Amino acid sequence: MTPPPNFLRDIALYYTSRRDVQPKFDTLAFVLPNKRSAMFLKKHVRDCLKEPTMMPRFMTMRTFISLNSPYPEANEREQLFILYDAYLEALHAKGRRESAREFDNFIFWGDMMLSDFNDIDCAMANAADLFKNLKNVKEIQADYLDADQKEVIRRIWGESRLTSRADEFWLHLDDETESSLGAKFVYLWEILGDVYSGFQRELERRKLATAGSQTRAAVRRFKELSPLDISGDTHYVFIGFNDLNTAETLIFDRLKDLGIASFFWDTAPLELAGYLSGSPGARPLRRLAELARHFPMPQDFVIRQRSTPPQIEVIGVPSNVGQAKAMGDSLEKLMAENAIDSSNPLSTAVVMPDAGLLMPALFSIPESIEAINISLGLPYRSTTFASLLRAIISMQLRARTIHGSTHFYFEDVNAVLTHPHIQLIAPEGAQKLTELIASERLYNLSASRILETVPELKAVFTAVRDLENAGAVGAYLTEMLDWLMAAIDGISGGTNRFETMAIDFFKKEIEALTALIESHGVQMSERTFLHLFERMFSSRALTVNGTPLRGMQVLGVLETRCLDFDNVAILSMNEKIFPRKQYTKTMIPNNLRLGFGLPDFDSLEWTYAYCFYRLMARAERVTLFYDTRSEALGGGEISRYISQMRYLMPKLDISVRNLLPGAVPDDSRTITVCKNATVLSKLDQLKAGGPLRLSASALKTYKKCPLQFYLQYVRRMRGSDELVDYISASDYGTMVHNTIQSLYEPYRDSLVNADILSHLLSPENKTIERTARQQMVSMCYPAYAADDTIPLPAEGELGCEIISAIVRADLIAERDCYCRPDFTFIDNELKIDRPAWRIDNELAVNFYMSIDRVDRIDGTKLRFIDFKTGSESTSAKLAELFDGAKHEKDGIFQLLTYCEAYAAMVDSAPDITPMLHPMRALAQKPEITPIVLDGLPLETYKQVSEAFRPMLHAMIKEIFDPEVPFTQCADSKRCKFCPFLTLCGRVVPEF
Numbered sequence: 001m002t003p004p005p006n007f008l009r010d011i012a013l014y015y016t017s018r019r020d021v022q023p024k025f026d027t028l029a030f031v032l033p034n035k036r037s038a039m040f041l042k043k044h045v046r047d048c049l050k051e052p053t054m055m056p057r058f059m060t061m062r063t064f065i066s067l068n069s070p071y072p073e074a075n076e077r078e079q080l081f082i083l084y085d086a087y088l089e090a091l092h093a094k095g096r097r098e099s100a101r102e103f104d105n106f107i108f109w110g111d112m113m114l115s116d117f118n119d120i121d122c123a124m125a126n127a128a129d130l131f132k133n134l135k136n137v138k139e140i141q142a143d144y145l146d147a148d149q150k151e152v153i154r155r156i157w158g159e160s161r162l163t164s165r166a167d168e169f170w171l172h173l174d175d176e177t178e179s180s181l182g183a184k185f186v187y188l189w190e191i192l193g194d195v196y197s198g199f200q201r202e203l204e205r206r207k208l209a210t211a212g213s214q215t216r217a218a219v220r221r222f223k224e225l226s227p228l229d230i231s232g233d234t235h236y237v238f239i240g241f242n243d244l245n246t247a248e249t250l251i252f253d254r255l256k257d258l259g260i261a262s263f264f265w266d267t268a269p270l271e272l273a274g275y276l277s278g279s280p281g282a283r284p285l286r287r288l289a290e291l292a293r294h295f296p297m298p299q300d301f302v303i304r305q306r307s308t309p310p311q312i313e314v315i316g317v318p319s320n321v322g323q324a325k326a327m328g329d330s331l332e333k334l335m336a337e338n339a340i341d342s343s344n345p346l347s348t349a350v351v352m353p354d355a356g357l358l359m360p361a362l363f364s365i366p367e368s369i370e371a372i373n374i375s376l377g378l379p380y381r382s383t384t385f386a387s388l389l390r391a392i393i394s395m396q397l398r399a400r401t402i403h404g405s406t407h408f409y410f411e412d413v414n415a416v417l418t419h420p421h422i423q424l425i426a427p428e429g430a431q432k433l434t435e436l437i438a439s440e441r442l443y444n445l446s447a448s449r450i451l452e453t454v455p456e457l458k459a460v461f462t463a464v465r466d467l468e469n470a471g472a473v474g475a476y477l478t479e480m481l482d483w484l485m486a487a488i489d490g491i492s493g494g495t496n497r498f499e500t501m502a503i504d505f506f507k508k509e510i511e512a513l514t515a516l517i518e519s520h521g522v523q524m525s526e527r528t529f530l531h532l533f534e535r536m537f538s539s540r541a542l543t544v545n546g547t548p549l550r551g552m553q554v555l556g557v558l559e560t561r562c563l564d565f566d567n568v569a570i571l572s573m574n575e576k577i578f579p580r581k582q583y584t585k586t587m588i589p590n591n592l593r594l595g596f597g598l599p600d601f602d603s604l605e606w607t608y609a610y611c612f613y614r615l616m617a618r619a620e621r622v623t624l625f626y627d628t629r630s631e632a633l634g635g636g637e638i639s640r641y642i643s644q645m646r647y648l649m650p651k652l653d654i655s656v657r658n659l660l661p662g663a664v665p666d667d668s669r670t671i672t673v674c675k676n677a678t679v680l681s682k683l684d685q686l687k688a689g690g691p692l693r694l695s696a697s698a699l700k701t702y703k704k705c706p707l708q709f710y711l712q713y714v715r716r717m718r719g720s721d722e723l724v725d726y727i728s729a730s731d732y733g734t735m736v737h738n739t740i741q742s743l744y745e746p747y748r749d750s751l752v753n754a755d756i757l758s759h760l761l762s763p764e765n766k767t768i769e770r771t772a773r774q775q776m777v778s779m780c781y782p783a784y785a786a787d788d789t790i791p792l793p794a795e796g797e798l799g800c801e802i803i804s805a806i807v808r809a810d811l812i813a814e815r816d817c818y819c820r821p822d823f824t825f826i827d828n829e830l831k832i833d834r835p836a837w838r839i840d841n842e843l844a845v846n847f848y849m850s851i852d853r854v855d856r857i858d859g860t861k862l863r864f865i866d867f868k869t870g871s872e873s874t875s876a877k878l879a880e881l882f883d884g885a886k887h888e889k890d891g892i893f894q895l896l897t898y899c900e901a902y903a904a905m906v907d908s909a910p911d912i913t914p915m916l917h918p919m920r921a922l923a924q925k926p927e928i929t930p931i932v933l934d935g936l937p938l939e940t941y942k943q944v945s946e947a948f949r950p951m952l953h954a955m956i957k958e959i960f961d962p963e964v965p966f967t968q969c970a971d972s973k974r975c976k977f978c979p980f981l982t983l984c985g986r987v988v989p990e991f
Contacts, residue, residue: 005304006564007266007618008037011239012044014301019053023235023260028056030237031064036375036548036555037240037562043549061248062211064236068221069214071207077512079210080110081520086198090191103522104531112587114210117196119586121212122245123597124219130596131193134588192587215247222254236261238295240562242288242610246597252295263295264303266562269613271305273649284602284609309652310619314573314642316628316658321360323571323625326659328364330623334567335366339621342368345552347566351615353557353578355379355541357571361554371551375559377541384420385502391415392480393530396464400444402783406463407444410437416460425487429454441779459483470522473529474514481507509533557611568619570612573626575637578612579605612641616652628658671984673710673966682714683960688836688844692716694956695848696894702959703893704884704974709959710966711980718979727780727799732806733869735775735799736919737852739807740867741828742771744853752825757815761808768811772803806923810867813917813926818863824856837905839953843960847905849898861911861940864902866895869919875932878944882951885971891916892931896948899941911940 003009019025032038038058045055059067066073074082084106120127203209209217236255242265244252255261270285270292297303315330317323327350334340340348350361358378365372395412414437416422417430433454437445447463454461459480466472485503492499513533517524553565557578572578586593593600616622630636645652673679685692692713702709711717743760744752760767770788776796777784784790791797830851837847855863872891880886881893895914902912914931922928931938938944958964968975968984975981 004566005306005618006044007240007268007303008041008562008564009044009048010304011237011264011301012041012048014298015056015237016045016048023232023262025056026054027233027235028237029064029234030056030058030239031061032058032239033241033561034060034559036559039548040563041239061241065211065214065218068218069209070217071203071209071214073211073214074203074206074208075512077516078208079114080107081516081522082202082206082208083110083113083195083199084522085520086195086202089198090194093194094191102525102528104525104528107532109587112585113192113195116586116588117199118210118212119245119588119593119598120196120596121210121216122247123599124216124246124250125596125598127196128193130588130592131190131196133592133595134192215245219247219250219254222251225254225258227258230258230260234260237264238262239264240266241291242266242285242561242614243603243607244291245599256295262298264297264301265292265295266614266618267292267303268305268617269610272309272613272617284606285613287606288610306618306620310616310622312616312622312624312645312652312654314624314626314638314654314656316626316638316656318628318659320357320572320627320629322659323627324357324360324364326625327361327569327571327623328366330569331369332366334621335368339567340369340552342366343370344550345369345371346550349553349555349560349563349565349568349615351555351557351560351568351570352376352572353570353580354572355556356382358382358554361571365552369552372554373548373551374554375548376554376556379541383502385499385506388416388419388421388484389477389506391419392460393533396467396476397530399447399463402444402446406447406465407783408447408450408461408463410443410445413437413445413450413461421484421488422457422460424491425484426454426456429456433457440782442782443780444783446783467529468524470514470517470524470529474510477510477533478507481510557608560611560615564618565615566620568615568621569623569625570615571625573624573639573642575639578639578641579608609641616645670968671707672968673707675962675965679710679714679966680962686713686845687960688838688846690846693833693846693848694837694959696897699897699952699955700890700893703882703955704887705969705978706966707968707984708978708980711983714966727795729869731779732799732803733867733919735772735779735803736806736810736869737867738775739768739771739803740810741853742775743768743807743811744825744828747825748827750825751821752819752823753821754815754819757811757819761811761815768807769800769804772800772807776800776803806869806919809922809926810917810919813922813928816926817928818855818857820857822856822858826854826856826862827851828853830854832902832906835905837901839956843957845956847901849901851898851902857913860909861913863913863915864895864898865915865917866891866898867917867919871920872916872918874916874918874929877934878947878951881948882955884969885974887974891918892933895931896941896944897952900945900949900952903941903945911942913940914938 015025015028030038030041032041038060042055042058084103087106087110117127120130200213203213238252238261241248252261252263256263265288267288270289273285313330315326317326319325331340331348334348335342350365352358352361355376356379358374358376359382362372362374391412395408395416398409398412399406400409401407414434417434422430433450436442436453442449447461450461451458460483462476464473464476481503485500488499488503510533513529516522517529517532522528553563555563570578575581588598590601592598624639624642626638626642628636642654646654646656675683684690686694694713698709698713701712747756759765773788773792776792776799777788780799781792781796784792784796792800830853831849832851833846833848836844838844851864852867853865855865857863868891871888873888874892876886876889876892880889881896883889892914895916899912899914915928916931917928933944936943975984978984
C-alpha cells in the first residue's frame, strides 16, 4: 500500500532507493531550513533503510554557512558591545566623541543597526554606496512608529512627542549649523558607513563574525572554487526553502554550476493556489515559483500532492485564552473520530503564531494524548522567574536615598513580597512585612528596616549602593539567584528541573553581561546594567523538553517548514497577529532596500504566508481559531489568509462558525445567607456578654447591604484595603480631624471663647500649620519626623496647605457660630462601649461609639459633632436615613444613632444637639448650619427621638431575626467599591 504524500518522506525514499547511483549516499549533506525539519528527515531516512549503511549528514542553512566561513559567529550580546565601540570610534574620528550617547540610549538603535548590517551583508550590497545614497534621501523619519501608534501619541501627547526620542539620541550633532531634525539625520547617515566599517574591522581583529558577514564570506569561498577543487566527497541537497537572499542565491547558483548540489522545493502551496483559483500563484508564492524554475528538482523525482483539498473549519472565539480551550475541544472531537492516535499523535500539530498562548494551549490539550513535543520555546518573559526579576530590578532602580540610607518604594516591595516564589519560600516573613507596611503606612521602607523585619529575605532586599558598578550589580543578582535556587531546592528536594534550568540561564546571562561590560570598558549609568539585563533575557526563550519524533507537535509558524501533518490547529488567526503588522524594524527606507537588493518590508511576511499555505496544502483537516473581540489585539479582524482562501480559492471546503461567549451571570439572582444554627450562634456574640460589638458603621453597612454586614461583622472577614501611593480623601479626612483635635486638646473641660480661636487663626500664629505638618508626617512621611526643617515632597507640602486651609475655615465657622459664654469643650473621640444597649426586654446588644467631639452648652445641654470630609448632606427626610441607597445621609444617621445610644447607655436626661461639619462645604463658605430633618431645623435630638427610635430598633432586631436572611443589596450600583465584590461575584454596571 502506497503511503500518503509526505514531502520529507518522499525525499528520503528517493535517495534510499538509489544508493548505488551518483551521488553516493554517504556523500550527501542535506541542508534544511531548521533543526526540526532536519531531525524529521533523518528519521524518515532511518525508517527507509533496510540494512546498516553510512548515514549522510543533516544540517541547517545556518550551520552550512558557518562551516564555510573562517570565523565563528559572535553572540548577540558581544555584537552589541563591539558595535558601540565602532560607534564611539566613528564619532571620535569626527571630533564628537564627548557628545556620544550613553550605552542605555544606544541599545535600541544598536539593535536596528545590527539587523540592517546583516541585511547588507546577506544582500552582498556595497555598504559605502548604500550609505552614500542614504545620506541624500530627503525625507527620513526616526521615530519608527506605525500610523496607528503615531495617532495615539498625537492624541495623548501632541506632535512633539513623536520625535522626542530620536531628537534626544542625535543630540551629538551640530545644532548651530544644522538645526533642523532632518539635517541631523543626514549627518548621522554619513557616519553610519564609518560605523559599519569600524564594526567589520573590529570583528576581523577578534576573529569573529556576524551571520551576515559569515554569509558574505561563504559566497567568496564558493566563488573561488573551481571544478578542479571538487573532490566528490560532498554533494549538497537543499530542501524546502521558499525564498533566498542574494548571497544564498549566489551560493546555490555556484554549487549548481559545479554540479555538487540538488534542490527540492515543496510546491504544494503553488498547486493549491494555482489549481483552485486558476491563477499562477498568490503574490507571496511567486518567489518560490521563480526559484523552482531556476533551480529545478531532479527530473526523476515526482513530488506528490494530496488528491483532495483539506477540510478547513474557522472558529471565532470571543476570548484570547478561549481559543486554547476551543482547540482542546477540537482535539477531543478528532480523537473521538479516530483521526488522532492518542498513543503517538505525531501527525497532529498545534501551530502558535503568538507564543503568549503557549501555557493556556498546553493546559488545554486533552490528558489522553500521551506525548507532546514543544519546539516553540517558552518565552523567558512569561516565566515566573522573569516576573520576579523584573519586580526586583524595578525595586532597585526606583530606590532612593533618604537621610543617607537606601529606601525602597512600598509598591515595589509589595510586588516582590506577593510573588509566588517569595510566598513559597518565606510566606510568614512576607506577610509580616506586608502588615507592617499597611499598619504604619510606610511609603518608603529603609533597607535596614526590611532586613530587621525579614532577615530571611536578605538576599533580595540588600541595597545595591553603586548601580554604576557592573561587578557590584552582577554580584548582587548572582547571590540573589544562588539563594533562590537553594531555597527552592530545599523546599522541593531538588526535583524542580525547570526552575533549576531557568535560574541557571539567568546566572549565565549575568556573568556574561558583567564580563562584557568590564572588558569593553562601557561607562555605565546607574541604570545601564539592569536595563541591559532586562533586554537580554526578555527576547530569549526557554527550551522545553519533549518527545521530538513521537508526540503531538506544538510549533511556531517557522518551525512547520518541510513538515507534513494530517491534522493542523492554528491559533491567533487575527490580522496584526498572523500575519503581524510589522516583522522587522530598520533604519533604511524601503526604496533603498529594494534598490540594493535588501529584503523589503514584505519579505518575511511572504515566508509566513508560504508556511500557512503549505500547511493548508499538506493537511487533511485544519481548524483555525481567531479572537472575535473588537477590543482584542487585531481588533477582532480575521486574518487576511482566511479571507484569501474564502474569496480567491472558492473550491476549498471552508466552514465558519463563531462560539458564543460563556454565560454571563444573571444579575437578578441574589446570594442569600439563611440564619441557621451556626449563623445564629455567631450573631449571639454581638449580644450582651459576647465578645463582639455593633457600631454605627456596622449599622450603616447593614442598611446598605446585609450580605456585606454578614461577611464583615458576623464572619469577621476583611476586604482588600491596599495602601495607595497618594494621599487619599480618607487620609485627608483623618488628618483634618486629628489636627482640629490637637488644637482643642489644651482646652479640655475648659471654656472656649472667640479670643482663643482668633489667636489660633491669627496670620502670625503658625500653630495650625505646624500641627497640620505633624499630622502629615505622622501619617504619610514618618522618615521626616526627625527634622521638621526638611521640606516634605511636593504632594506633602501641598497637602499641608490644604489641611491648614480646611482647618482654618472650620475654626472661623466655630468662632462665629459656637463661641458663647457657656461653650465648654468636653472631649475628643469620646469612646463608649458599656453597658450593653437594651433594645427591648428580649434583646440587649454590645455597642461601641466614638463621638468625634462633645461640647457642653447652656449648662446641661450637650453638642455631638461629627466631622465629615465627604459629600455629606445636612438635610434629609426621616425615612431616607434608613434607605441604603442614600449614602449621603449616613452622617445624619450616625449622629442620631449616637444620640439614641448615649441616652440608652449613659444618660437620658440631657438634651443633645447633633451637628455635622461638612468640611468641603465649610472650605467654600465657613458657616455652620443645623441639621434639617423633614424640613425643620434640629435643635435637639428629643425633637425626633420618638419617631427615630422605633425605626432604629426595628432595624437592629431584624439583624437578629432568624426568619430574615442576609441578602445582597437590591441595587448593584452600590457594589462598585465593595471590598467583597470579587467574592460576591456581582456584575456591576458601568456608570
